[in-house]
Amino acid sequence: MALEHAILVSLLEQPGSGYELARRFERSIGRFWTATHQQIYRVLKRMETDGWITADQVAGGRPDKRSYSVVGPGRDVLADWLRAPVQPEAVRHELAVKIRGAAFADAAGRTALVAEVERYRASHHEILAGYLTGEARDFPDPPGEDDRHRLQHVVLRGGIAYERMVLAWLDDVLDTLRGLGR
Amino acid sequence: MALEHAILVSLLEQPGSGYELARRFERSIGRFWTATHQQIYRVLKRMETDGWITADQVAGGRPDKRSYSVVGPGRDVLADWLRAPVQPEAVRHELAVKIRGAAFADAAGRTALVAEVERYRASHHEILAGYLTGEARDFPDPPGEDDRHRLQHVVLRGGIAYERMVLAWLDDVLDTLRGLGR
DNA sequence: AACGCCATGTAAGCAGTTACATGATTCA
DNA sequence: TGAATCATGTAACTGCTTACATGGCGTT
Incomplete structure (x- = not known):
């Protein structure tokens, strides 16, 4: 229930496309939160619909890359989540x-x-x-x-x-x- | 994909009912594998159907407790799984x-x-x-x-x-x- | 009489995985 | 020419969570 929040943090650190996010989730963020590109695209769409993020069309790349940035409501959602208690980890060892x-x-x-x-x-x-x-x-x-x-x-x-x-x-x-x- | 295996290990250590398993998953086993009673009952049913475990009806308790034990095919499944590579952990921190x-x-x-x-x-x-x-x-x-x-x-x-x-x-x-x- | 524990489930929904699909660009 | 990378998705399925439901027994 926190993939949205991981995406918000990542986009605040650096705006980017779904593809770029997927690569970050393979590298830095992926050290403490895993996600596949399929899941990321789905969640990005929902976050955009809910007005947490906006997409800027970037021409130049071929299928026309959409670069996402966090906007006001998204920042509020993140701020609220940061105040909420940390959920006990579901251990799977x-x-x-x-x-x-x-x-x-x-x-x-x-x-x-x-x-x-x-x-x-x-x-x-x-x-x-x-x-x-x-x-x-x-x-x-x-x-x-x-x-x-x-x-x-x-x-x-x-x-x-x-x-x-x-x-x-x-x-x-x-x-x-x-x-x-x- | 390994709740079945955690249950097999737990039942080999000590046969018991779904309820008892659920309590173990809150205590000892739960340290490295979490599961709720709903999930455990469902998986137990499937494991019984597949012939990995058998149930002994135990009268005395009221709703008639079903005590599960691992049988041959279940032991084989566990042995195969023990030989399989450990899946890299899906980190969620x-x-x-x-x-x-x-x-x-x-x-x-x-x-x-x-x-x-x-x-x-x-x-x-x-x-x-x-x-x-x-x-x-x-x-x-x-x-x-x-x-x-x-x-x-x-x-x-x-x-x-x-x-x-x-x-x-x-x-x-x-x-x-x-x-x-x- | 009420509460907590033992004991077993059904139903609905969401999150996440796996498989499949497309198409352009860049480099060897 | 083919492989790798960039880029974005759909569809089907599985696993897991949450909410709801039932009922007896023992203790306070």
């Missing part, structure tokens, strides 16, 4: 279910799970490396004075802290899986 | 969106957000305290030899590590929010 499920797997199944956890660990290692590269590029040491910049940085630090925690925990998981049955 | 949105809020809106983050932090502090109490109760220091026990413990340690990380990050967030505009 598939790997945790699998680990508890390993108790009912045979030796071959457990070996396969160890390999899978290693692969999963490698992918998180890559994500962390990507974050650290981005941090070095976008947030050089003397902390900037720009509010927006500082807020983006603290969100990125959250992603970094999360990935480090996951990696440490996965090591714990691998030790545990390998030590099963004595 | 509302607070991160709000923090980036704070760049577009006025002073009053930011003050409200600080208060909300403090409330959110307190709720995570409670969750951590609950985990630590549960750990002391269910996993006393000499590590047990039971595989199932050790796997449940490593999952709980993951929850504990997550909550500690969140608390540290929220302190970082609060420092950042309070330090905005110099």
Whole structure:
């Protein structure tokens, strides 16, 4: 129920087309909110109808790009949402279910799970490396004075802290899986 | 797409009724997979039709409780799923969106957000305290030899590590929010 | 008598995923 | 010539949430 709000924030940071939003949702915003282009186009249409955003036709690109910007009512909606309580997160941690499920797997199944956890660990290692590269590029040491910049940085630090925690925990998981049955 | 699997694991750990499952999804399993009773009943029915589980009628309770157990095909489904790659998590971190949105809020809106983050932090502090109490109760220091026990413990340690990380990050967030505009 | 817990469901609707579809531009 | 990228959608479906409904038992 907050894709609209994620879009509002993204469009305030930088107006853009549905396609551009979809690409941002694959990169920066996608770190904490995922969405496909189909969904984005549908929601953009509704937001435009409701008067939260307006579209400027941009000729030049071929199918005539529509660049969206947030207007008054959209800003109000965002302000109201910012004041509302944060909804408790709906947790969906598939790997945790699998680990508890390993108790009912045979030796071959457990070996396969160890390999899978290693692969999963490698992918998180890559994500962390990507974050650290981005941090070095976008947030050089003397902390900037720009509010927006500082807020983006603290969100990125959250992603970094999360990935480090996951990696440490996965090591714990691998030790545990390998030590099963004595 | 893995509620079925979470239910299979839970029923293997301990057979039970839809109602009991719903309560477990509020407590232990709910730490990493949420589900309401409506959804659970629907999925249980389908799983029974597909022959993954069977129900034993238990008289005594009033509306005649149906206690479910996993049978052969259900075990096979779980074993196959354990071998399949872990799906990348679909991230939904509302607070991160709000923090980036704070760049577009006025002073009053930011003050409200600080208060909300403090409330959110307190709720995570409670969750951590609950985990630590549960750990002391269910996993006393000499590590047990039971595989199932050790796997449940490593999952709980993951929850504990997550909550500690969140608390540290929220302190970082609060420092950042309070330090905005110099 | 009222409240909370045990126990099981139906119905409606919305959010999100997957598959399919189109067409122009740019680069190898 | 073909592949990748830009750009925008429709259609069908699945999963999940929210609201509503029923009824007995035990406790205060």
